[in-house]
Amino acid sequence: MKYFLVTLFLLGVQGCSYKNAYTSFDMNKTAEHIESNTQSSKIEFNERVEGLFTAIYLNNIYKNRFVDEEIFVISLYIKDEMADYKFKLNSENIIDSEKIESNHKYFSLISHQNSWNKNFMIKFKTSARDLNLTLENNNRSSLLKFQKE
16 A cells, blocks of 8 residues: 555656656757747648748747748748749738858758758748748648747
């Protein structure tokens, strides 16, 4: 009976400890925010994967740095290099875009750094609601949903 009570007590103490999705990883708060604000989507057509795009929402990561615009770091791979594509946020067009090279200050945020991805920092007007980032490509689209903190 004594062993049962000790085991029950130990299980109870462990059950009350604070754990989240990052407890088992050695990450700082910035790394946790980056992972929490990164989403990816396949670009599919006729059940074939035509590409992949990943977006990092910087406003939730650097709250004091970006207040007048919605800023995303995009990593994009499309098999057809000649394909035309555009990004929209809540049906609004980009107001500015900048290519990110390896020496850019936000390049290190991109988790899959390789030579075949195109990397950009894109800016949109400030939005007061949840964010729907869409990649439109040859009558196809991929949607990523972000929430403002």
